[in-house]
Amino acid sequence: MANSDFFERVYEVVAQIPEGKVTSYGAIAKSIGAAKSARTVGYAMNACVKLDRDLPAHRVVNRNGMLTGKHHFPGQNTMQRLLEEEGVEIENDKIKNFKNIYWQPPVNESFEN
DNA sequence: ATAATGACGGGAG
DNA sequence: CCTCCCGCCATTA
Numbered sequence: 049m050a051n052s053d054f055f056e057r058v059y060e061v062v063a064q065i066p067e068g069k070v071t072s073y074g075a076i077a078k079s080i081g082a083a084k085s086a087r088t089v090g091y092a093m094n095a096c097v098k099l100d101r102d103l104p105a106h107r108v109v110n111r112n113g114m115l116t117g118k119h120h121f122p123g124q125n126t127m128q129r130l131l132e133e134e135g136v137e138i139e140n141d142k143i144k145n146f147k148n149i150y151w152q153p154p155v156n157e158s159f160e161n
Numbered sequence: 162a163t164a165a166t167g168a169c170g171g172g173a174g
Numbered sequence: 175c176c177t178c179c180c181g182c183c184a185t186t187a
Contacts, residue, residue: 073170074170082183085182087183088182090167105168117168
């Protein structure tokens with residue numbers, strides 16, 4: 049469906065996030081041509097968990113590098129644990145050297161139009 | 162259809 | 175770096 053297509057675009061970008069790297073909702077939204085809908089991107093991630101998607105949602109954080117969505121993962125520290133397993137340093141639910149491991153998804157011009 | 166909610170972003174202080 | 179305010183959009187009640 050055209051509506052759910054928005055989620056598919058988000059999943060497509062999230063699936064491209066390399067291991068040990070993280071990105072922000074805004075970056076994903078921007079890559080799919082919906083920079084203004086950053087919130088909706090997070091909504092898509094929530095749906096992704098419900099849909100049992102095999103996406104590295106733990107690599108998606110907000111612009112501050114905080115694990116804002118850790119509460120939506122099974123368990124309490126699942127998100128942080130997964131990130132630490134990939135070599136991502138986290139402190140106080142925040143990603144250290146966030147800028148260093150930040151990965152910006154390629155902006156598809158096709159989505160711009 | 163309206164109001165409230167939320168895994169957000171940017172600007173200002 | 176953190177906090178507050180406002181705007182955006184999809185979903186839910």
